[in-house]
Amino acid sequence: MTFSATSLNIVRAERAGLIQRSPLRPKADKKRTLLIWPEISELLDGADVGTGFPHRSADALIGTFIAGHLLLLSQRSSNADMEKLEIVDEVWALCFRAPRPGWRLLGRFLEPRVFVGLRLYERHQLGSRKKYSAKANEVINDWNKALGSIPPFRANALGTYVGGVFRDVDGQEED
Amino acid sequence: MSTGKKKIDPAKRLREYDRELLRSSFVSLFWGVISERRRGAKFTLQSLADRLETDKSAVSRWFSGKLPNWTVDKIADIAGVLDLELKIEATDRTTGMVFTAAGPISQTVTISRTSITSAEPMRLPHFTVNVAHPEIRAAVGAG
Numbered sequence: 001m002t003f004s005a006t007s008l009n010i011v012r013a014e015r016a017g018l019i020q021r022s023p024l025r026p027k028a029d030k031k032r033t034l035l036i037w038p039e040i041s042e043l044l045d046g047a048d049v050g051t052g053f054p055h056r057s058a059d060a061l062i063g064t065f066i067a068g069h070l071l072l073l074s075q076r077s078s079n080a081d082m083e084k085l086e087i088v089d090e091v092w093a094l095c096f097r098a099p100r101p102g103w104r105l106l107g108r109f110l111e112p113r114v115f116v117g118l119r120l121y122e123r124h125q126l127g128s129r130k131k132y133s134a135k136a137n138e139v140i141n142d143w144n145k146a147l148g149s150i151p152p153f154r155a156n157a158l159g160t161y162v163g164g165v166f167r168d169v170d171g172q173e174e175d
Numbered sequence: 176m177s178t179g180k181k182k183i184d185p186a187k188r189l190r191e192y193d194r195e196l197l198r199s200s201f202v203s204l205f206w207g208v209i210s211e212r213r214r215g216a217k218f219t220l221q222s223l224a225d226r227l228e229t230d231k232s233a234v235s236r237w238f239s240g241k242l243p244n245w246t247v248d249k250i251a252d253i254a255g256v257l258d259l260e261l262k263i264e265a266t267d268r269t270t271g272m273v274f275t276a277a278g279p280i281s282q283t284v285t286i287s288r289t290s291i292t293s294a295e296p297m298r299l300p301h302f303t304v305n306v307a308h309p310e311i312r313a314a315v316g317a318g
Contacts, residue, residue: 024192046183054188060195060242067196069203072240079240097240165207167238 009110009150010035016146018116023063031068031164034094035110036117043120051122052099061096065115068164075158077169082162088136090152092161106139109153113163118142198242201250206238208257226256 010033014020018035021044039047044062046054061081065071074080083093094105094117102123107116118139126132143152159166212218224231237243245253254261265274273280 023196024189025196054183056188056191056195059188059192060199063192063196064199064203067199067203069196069199070206070238081240165203165210167206167210169239 007111007114010114012150013110013116013147018146021062021066021117023066024059025063027067030066032066032113032115032162034062034065034115034117036105036107040105040117040120051103055096055099057098058096058103061094065094065162068113070165070167071162072167072169073158073162074169080169084158084161085132085136087133089140090154091136091139106136108139108143109161110147110150111153112155112160114153115162116143116147118146195242198244201245202238202242205253205257208259209238212257223256227252 010020013035017037019038019041021034021036021041023030043051044053044058063069064081071082072080073082073084075084075086077083081095083095085091085093090108091106092108092115094107094115096103096105104121104123104126105117105119106121107118110116119135119142121135126135153161155161158168158170209218209220209223220234221231224234227234250261263276264280266272267274
């Protein structure tokens with residue numbers, strides 16, 4: 001039997017106006033949850049022709065995320081599906097390599113497997129590391145406004161955040 | 176940046192999505208197995224590459240972002256080297272019926288209201304139960 005429950009934190013996030021992004025082919029047995037603002041969801045669906053969305057690569061990354069499929073994780077590589085920013089408190093980027101020049105959905109984990117994407121930036125907008133952290137701090141402000149006292153999820157291992165299948169590309173331990 | 180809504184061909188978008196997710200399913204499936212093997216025993220990408228008669232960098236690339244468009248033969252080879260038996264099944268999105276290469280494995284049972292007598296007419300003239308679970312099959316006599 002499949003039992004699906006929505007956590008209290010997700011309900012709170014939805015009350016704040018965030019929505020659960022569905023993959024193009026919704027399935028009952030989703031393994032991860034992606035919460036975003038409706039405006040970002042519309043952008044991903046092509047609300048602004050200049051962005052290049054929708055794009056098959058971005059659609060696939062969202063589908064892959066929600067299905068619990070392999071995600072490449074990193075704290076220092078720009079060549080990952082999700083990057084945990086080292087210099088900011090619990091801020092992650094979901095990295096869309098396409099459409100060009102690439103986009104970053106910055107946000108935080110509400111719970112294991114539940115990512116809240118609060119701001120979508122074109123890669124060029126983020127620029128240098130310093131500028132990146134300034135934008136990331138905006139995410140923290142957004143989080144506090146939307147979710148108040150709910151702390152972001154914290155863990156030691158990158159895989160604990162996303163669950164499902166993942167590869168920590170910082171490790172690269174295999175030979 | 177120009178503005179305005181982009182013209183989208185929904186069928187094309189869905190087709191591309193289905194392709195990417197199927198590729199992702201195989202890559203993720205195999206990486207899940209490889210990760211598990213690496214935890215318990217000495218298992219390396221190099222050993223996998225050797226058994227597939229390819230180089231390690233090619234194997235590493237498969238699991239490094241850009242989803243490979245493997246042939247069925249390649250999928251069979253990787254599954255073989257990992258000693259995996261793949262199970263293939265397909266679900267009809269409309270009916271829920273599940274198919275394998277040996278035919279359908281779920282059964283649709285229709286219960287008609289004509290078998291029910293009641294002074295109060297039922298609101299639903301009939302309903303359909305898609306039965307897959309053995310206990311439900313037994314309960315409704317679909318054995």
